[in-house]
Amino acid sequence: MKQNFLTQFITKIQEEQEQKNAEEKRKNHFRTIGRKGGLAKKKSAVFSKTISAKLTEKEFQIIKEKAEKLNLKISKYVRLILTEKELKINEYKTDEVLLSYGTHFNRISNLLRNREFSNLENKNEILQEIINTTNLIYNYLYQNKIRDE
Incomplete structure (x- = not known):
């Protein structure tokens, strides 16, 4: 009887300790994510090619205004236009x-x-x-x- 109680007691303590460890691991994981500032951002190595183009002041202003409407940077907006993905931005x-x-x-x-x-x-x-x-x-x-x- 004492042996059965002792084994149950030990297994219960082990389970509680595992739950505490899992919770602590979860907290530490979210702390490290918070320190990193969220998810990893795209690195500049992904965009390895550069295209240059000259625009008139009027053309540049038009592109800038459209990019601002969509809350995008000019480079990202131009990339989306060139790859014909512009329509998918506001689709949802x-x-x-x-x-x-x-x-x-x-x-x-x-x-x-x-x-x-x-x-x-x-x-x-x-x-x-x-x-x-x-x-x-x-x-x-x-x-x-x-x-x-």
Whole structure:
């Protein structure tokens, strides 16, 4: 009996120690990532070739304005234009906005279901409209995903 209790006690302590070690390892991992400043950035060795071109002041201003609209550096914007990837930059911005709207609508409906809002007269109508709107948003996003594939 004492032997069985002792083995159970030892295995329990070992499991707890392993959990502590795993948690400490996880914390240290995130500390080192924080020191590094996040994920590793692309190194300049990836972009080894250089292309020079002369532009007029007007052409340069146009490119600069378009790059600023997209929150890109001029070199990255020109690289995307040359590789014909420019259209893919803002392709999913509307999807992200719609997805955030859907999330916010879900939060609003959860709040309305709370008992503090049970006194509202048209609570069910509002909930139904929110559900319909979120369904439309998610259906639109799902159809776009299928179309892209």
